[in-house]
Amino acid sequence: MxxxxxxxxxxxxxxxQQRKYFKQRQSFYDLNxxxxxxxxxxxxxxxxxxxxxxxxxxxxxxxx
Numbered sequence: 001m002x003x004x005x006x007x008x009x010x011x012x013x014x015x016x017q018q019r020k021y022f023k024q025r026q027s028f029y030d031l032n033x034x035x036x037x038x039x040x041x042x043x044x045x046x047x048x049x050x051x052x053x054x055x056x057x058x059x060x061x062x063x064x
Contacts, residue, residue, distance in 0.1 A: 008048060012044050013058065
């Protein structure tokens, strides 16, 4: 299954917002979710780097 750049940008922004939200909260459940979203974000960043998609371009492409 192949992702388009737009879908990749949407995922990047979504996980970035989730990471910010879970970081603000202080429960143990939120800490686990924060770590999980951080891992997903690092995978997405690797794919963006592979495609040559920059953060600013991702923000312009996303719907969030």
